[in-house]
Amino acid sequence: METKEIAVITRMVLEAMEKERPQKPGFEVPVGISARHVHLTQEHIETLFGSGYQLTKKKELMGGQFASNETVTVVGLKLRAIENVRVLGPARKASQVEISATDAVRLGVKAPVRESGDTKDSAPIAVVGPKGAIYLKEGCIVAMRHIHMSPKDAEAAGVRDKEEVSVQADNERGTILRHVKIRVDESFTLEMHIDTDEANACGIRQGQTVTILQKGR
Structure with a gap:
């Protein structure tokens, strides 16, 4: 078998294994409608x-x-x-x-x-x-939509103050919201704030959760 064929087969096997690998769940955040x-x-x-x-x-x-x-x-x-x-x-x-x-x-x-x-x-x-x-x-x-976090929550989520992330609403609309600003302070409790327009468009109710996606998604 030639080197090129081996490389192609290897790549196919790795891609198949990646698809079978269970994805690590994202960091969930409750939503407060402002x-x-x-x-x-x-x-x-x-x-x-x-x-x-x-x-x-x-x-x-x-x-x-x-x-x-x-x-x-x-x-x-x-x-x-x-x-x-x-x-x-x-x-x-x-x-x-x-x-x-x-x-x-x-x-x-x-x-x-x-x-x-x-x-x-x-x-x-x-x-x-x-x-x-x-x-x-x-x-x-x-x-601007944003997420309040304590330093402990930020560490658990792998994010930093002022960083922007994307979040996904796992409901019938399945909306992904980008440019969500992270705000970290000792006095904050974990909550994402969106306005009434965004909540209605995304089908999100007070207290439901969204998931922070991996960076770059």
Whole structure:
């Protein structure tokens, strides 16, 4: 048998063995569906709700954050508005409004897909509360999908902070989502955050899991 034939047969055998080898399961992550919400500075909280006002907690969230009992109305171009938008606390250094792409169409604004906190040159938006209103020249974004992890979880998943991965929803839609940002901090619990548009398109419900795929897939 010639060398070329041996090489071809060997390759075929190795490929067959690879197909038979059970694949190592990926790292599973529960999903949290993030609805539209607002982050505010203390100055803006007082403008919207009154002098000296402090947000009141409705539900504890990860990383020291909480969903407050307070809600506001966000107003886009041509006075298009969405009411009862939840305010998250505590107060931040800069105010921002996080919406879905569908919300952006409804409001008539061109909100870019950004990581939370990256609001430079983002869409303008107005926020109205019971005691006043504010106008943000920039600050309205569609939040980039991301995964919160503790350092221990990141080590187990083989990923690093700020890295981007792909994840797969193993359901009837079988969707693969790319460009998912990893965010690692001691205060984080394991959860992937997507907005309502993404959840509906992928057929994902709150608490279901997705699987982190191997890098490069």
